Amino acid sequence: MTTCTGCSLLCEDIELVLKTGAISEAKNLCRKGQGHFQALFTERTKPMIDGKEVTLDQAIAKAAEILKNARTPLLYGWSNSTLEAQTVGINLAKKIGAFIDDTSSFCEGLLMERILNGKIPTCTLDDVRNFADTSVFWGTDPSNSHPRHLSRFSYYPRGEKRQKSYEEERTCVVVDVRKSATAHLCSNYYFRVPPDGDAEFLESILTVLDGKIPKTGDKKRLIELGTILKKTEFGVIFPGPGMIYSMQDKMDLFEELVARLNEITTFKVIPMVGHYNMRGFNQLMLGQTGFINSVSFRGGAAGAATTHGPEQGVALAAKSSDAALIIGSDPLSALPFGTARALAHIPLIAIDPRRSLTTDAAQVVIPSALSGLEAGGTALRMDGTRISFEPITESERLSDEQILTRIMEAI
Amino acid sequence: MVGAMEIYMLLPKTNCKKCGLPTCMAFAVGLLGREKKIDECPPLIEEKKYEAKLKKLHEVMAPLENASETGLIIHPEKCFGCGNCVVACPVNVAAEPTRCAVGLGPEGDKVILRVQDGVVLANNLKECRRFGPNKILCNACTATCPSKAIEFV
Amino acid sequence: MSVELKIVCFEDIFQYESGEKSRFSDEYRQLSAVILLDKQDMASLGVKDGDKVLVENEISKIVVAAKTTDDEPHAGLAFMINSVWSNQLLRDDLCNASVPRFKGITARVAPSQEEVTQISEIVQRLRA
Numbered sequence: 276m277t278t279c280t281g282c283s284l285l286c287e288d289i290e291l292v293l294k295t296g297a298i299s300e301a302k303n304l305c306r307k308g309q310g311h312f313q314a315l316f317t318e319r320t321k322p323m324i325d326g327k328e329v330t331l332d333q334a335i336a337k338a339a340e341i342l343k344n345a346r347t348p349l350l351y352g353w354s355n356s357t358l359e360a361q362t363v364g365i366n367l368a369k370k371i372g373a374f375i376d377d378t379s380s381f382c383e384g385l386l387m388e389r390i391l392n393g394k395i396p397t398c399t400l401d402d403v404r405n406f407a408d409t410s411v412f413w414g415t416d417p418s419n420s421h422p423r424h425l426s427r428f429s430y431y432p433r434g435e436k437r438q439k440s441y442e443e444e445r446t447c448v449v450v451d452v453r454k455s456a457t458a459h460l461c462s463n464y465y466f467r468v469p470p471d472g473d474a475e476f477l478e479s480i481l482t483v484l485d486g487k488i489p490k491t492g493d494k495k496r497l498i499e500l501g502t503i504l505k506k507t508e509f510g511v512i513f514p515g516p517g518m519i520y521s522m523q524d525k526m527d528l529f530e531e532l533v534a535r536l537n538e539i540t541t542f543k544v545i546p547m548v549g550h551y552n553m554r555g556f557n558q559l560m561l562g563q564t565g566f567i568n569s570v571s572f573r574g575g576a577a578g579a580a581t582t583h584g585p586e587q588g589v590a591l592a593a594k595s596s597d598a599a600l601i602i603g604s605d606p607l608s609a610l611p612f613g614t615a616r617a618l619a620h621i622p623l624i625a626i627d628p629r630r631s632l633t634t635d636a637a638q639v640v641i642p643s644a645l646s647g648l649e650a651g652g653t654a655l656r657m658d659g660t661r662i663s664f665e666p667i668t669e670s671e672r673l674s675d676e677q678i679l680t681r682i683m684e685a686i
Numbered sequence: 687m688v689g690a691m692e693i694y695m696l697l698p699k700t701n702c703k704k705c706g707l708p709t710c711m712a713f714a715v716g717l718l719g720r721e722k723k724i725d726e727c728p729p730l731i732e733e734k735k736y737e738a739k740l741k742k743l744h745e746v747m748a749p750l751e752n753a754s755e756t757g758l759i760i761h762p763e764k765c766f767g768c769g770n771c772v773v774a775c776p777v778n779v780a781a782e783p784t785r786c787a788v789g790l791g792p793e794g795d796k797v798i799l800r801v802q803d804g805v806v807l808a809n810n811l812k813e814c815r816r817f818g819p820n821k822i823l824c825n826a827c828t829a830t831c832p833s834k835a836i837e838f839v
Numbered sequence: 840m841s842v843e844l845k846i847v848c849f850e851d852i853f854q855y856e857s858g859e860k861s862r863f864s865d866e867y868r869q870l871s872a873v874i875l876l877d878k879q880d881m882a883s884l885g886v887k888d889g890d891k892v893l894v895e896n897e898i899s900k901i902v903v904a905a906k907t908t909d910d911e912p913h914a915g916l917a918f919m920i921n922s923v924w925s926n927q928l929l930r931d932d933l934c935n936a937s938v939p940r941f942k943g944i945t946a947r948v949a950p951s952q953e954e955v956t957q958i959s960e961i962v963q964r965l966r967a
Contacts (some may be wrong), residue, residue, distance in 0.1 A: 303791025
């Protein structure tokens with residue numbers, strides 16, 4: 276069995292048969308996972324310095340030199356690395372007094388912070404399968420982003436207390452700005468919100484929960500939604516990027532809604548984490564620094580004060596750093612123009628199994644093993660469940676953890 | 687997907703009964719249900735004036751020829767590989783109560799639907815509840831598909 | 840002729856799969872460099888499916904293919920799949936909660952005779 280590292284569901288029931296040059300058979304792997312593992316055979320990276328192929332040792336030595344000479348280095352990526360690699364990464368950041376941040380500062384961080392600090396109640400996906408009778412997908416389209424979410428946990432499987440499952444016992448609600456694939460599956464309870472309309476929608480739910488008539492929106496349908504929520508025995512809300520970007524600084528309002536729902540019945544929240552181990556990085560960082568992301572260790576190790584805030588997040592840090600190590604991420608492609616452009620103008624060290632816009636622009640490229648296939652380790656699923664996996668094929672490429680350890684030794 | 691009326695329009699519409707059915711419309715329904723074959727209509731095959739209609743009929747019937755005995759058609763290019771149908775199919779659930787029933791991929795070979803290489807694949811269609819004399823119109827796999835990758839004709 | 844639109848980004852499994860295999864393929868560009876428009880906006884612009892449109896705001900500009908959505912009416916609102924193309928239009932100044940406004944792209948859309956922006960062109964702009 277193989278664990279798929281294609282998204283934060285970390286499906287463990289994958290059976291792969293590998294032959295030279297291709298995956299010859301993949302059982303239970305969804306289309307997204309299939310694409311993820313095919314990356315093993317397309318556009319693999321090679322050790323490079325300034326666009327010329329070098330030995331791995333040379334690339335690692337050059338990476339160490341760049342980081343050593345940098346005044347304000349940034350270490351970015353992390354959500355596609357194992358807990359073991361992240362631990363070394365945080366130690367490296369401490370050692371060289373770097374900024375360290377992951378993809379969550381652009382995305383789920385706002386919610387994850389509240390979950391990990393216990394301000395918003397959460398549960399495991401196995402609890403969802405066993406007990407949940409209402410799932411609310413808010414600003415997320417799991418059919419596209421986490422294809423097996425509905426089949427493994429939230430809608431179609433039978434669970435301990437949900438033997439009649441989707442036919443009789445489960446209701447799914449979708450709140451989104453567009454009628455996504457998931458919204459089509461739950462079309463009876465699809466609520467369309469205008470862009471940036473999530474806060475107003477949320478206030479309307481609070482109003483109907485108090486037994487009053489909402490001022491805006493489709494009153495009849497909102498009252499119907501209120502009834503579904505009140506009748507729920509065990510409800511789970513899955514907020515995705517759409518909801519979080521729309522709510523932004525009004526996240527307290529969401530906290531209030533969850534608290535209000537819990538006065539009536541049981542409601543939990545699981546953030547729709549994208550990358551396979553974003554939650555792992557956030558949890559490690561919280562344990563070590565008190566913050567889930569966007570930290571600077573400037574001032575060196577030896578218990579020096581850590582700072583945290585927007586200045587330490589990648590959007591601003593990219594503009595104040597003089598070198599960056601990017602691991603398992605393609606920020607030149609995935610981040611906004613201004614941030615991507617700032618990164619493209621400083622010396623970059625890219626650690627990645629395959630070619631990307633970032634590896635193309637990097638001064639140093641270090642090829643890494645693909646987690647789940649060529650390297651083992653541990654990661655935290657979106658619900659915090661710890662999943663360990665072993666590699667299923669031998670690779671001459673080093674794991675992220677080994678590469679980072681060697682860079683650290685060379686500094 | 688083609689309907690009975692569309693097929694009827696491509697038949698001779700003479701109700702000659704040579705196919706063994708009372709009307710051309712009945713023959714169209716028979717074609718759609720795959721109980722009849724195009725070459726069971728002698729005029730259509732033999733008479734030159736129906737040549738264009740015959741050609742068109744073969745075209746519209748082509749997708750149906752790929753359909754299984756139960757009328758199940760899979761469009762792998764549309765499939766997400768999400769496994770909703772694998773978990774929802776009552777035959778799968780009965781065959782693998784500790785796997786498909788609880789959201790996991792199947793282990794054995796008794797199931798009808800499984801995900802292979804990122805897309806759904808059908809086997810053992812004789813087990814499908816839409817098959818045989820006691821068939822019922824189960825639609826668990828099509829109703830749970832996010833992308834209309836499975837349909838019944 | 841041009842219209843001012845809000846653009847919301849979303850994830851698509853086929854485009855994602857393609858991007859996992861290669862960020863530099865023609866297939867990935869064809870799946871990514873697309874803007875989904877409401878019928879009414881297509882009509883105001885006088886474009887049909889596959890026609891090229893210039894999408895421009897204060898951050899950058901790109902040429903992508905226009906496509907009609909089959910969603911319920913949403914004139915004034917357009918959709919793009921998350922990709923390096925949509926990210927060219929994204930601001931990176933932060934709101935109070937210090938996240939970028941991913942969902943808040945506003946841009947002017949107009950018919951264009953130019954070809955779809957190539958990834959090599961985007962890379963050049965990032966490095967310029």
